[in-house]
Amino acid sequence: YAPWCPACQQIELIWESFAKESERLDITVGKVDVTQEPGLSGRFFVTTLPTIYHANNGVFRRYRGSRTLEDLQGYVLEKKWQAVEPVAGWKSPSSIMMHGMAGLFHFSGWIRQIHSYLTGTLGIHVWMSYAIFILATLLIGLFLGL
Numbered sequence: 001y002a003p004w005c006p007a008c009q010q011i012e013l014i015w016e017s018f019a020k021e022s023e024r025l026d027i028t029v030g031k032v033d034v035t036q037e038p039g040l041s042g043r044f045f046v047t048t049l050p051t052i053y054h055a056n057n058g059v060f061r062r063y064r065g066s067r068t069l070e071d072l073q074g075y076v077l078e079k080k081w082q083a084v085e086p087v088a089g090w091k092s093p094s095s096i097m098m099h100g101m102a103g104l105f106h107f108s109g110w111i112r113q114i115h116s117y118l119t120g121t122l123g124i125h126v127w128m129s130y131a132i133f134i135l136a137t138l139l140i141g142l143f144l145g146l
Helices: 006-020 038-043 069-077 096-121 126-145
Strands: 052-056 059-063
Touching (some): 006 069, 096 126
16 A cells, blocks of 8 residues: 555555454454555555455465455455465566565665755756766666676
8 A cells, every 4th residue: 555545545444444353354464555665566566556465375366356344354254365366476476576576676766765865965956866877877787798
């Protein structure tokens, strides 16, 4: 979820109720703010918000059902998740590819922080910051090419 997302705000009370029922359902319910954890957003290939996953014994399934409390509970209690196709091996959050995707998301956040430091703290013009990144990209490419 993301705090600014209207759909996430709409489901928030339902999700909190679902989390309160988690002990009775013998499950663990959580939520992750993708603005605070961009690596998880990349690892789980989040393209829409909110995105709900069911995980059981390392097998991940994306929940695409209705977002009512009754339907969420029914998905678990009636084991409807067994009829849902697991996330493909290469797209699984535990795969090497998604681990790499998480690294790219972390790297992009690091680049954004450097850009903010250059423009905000040091007062460098935005275009100069872009030029620094272009030059760094070219130099790294030349170095790796050698």
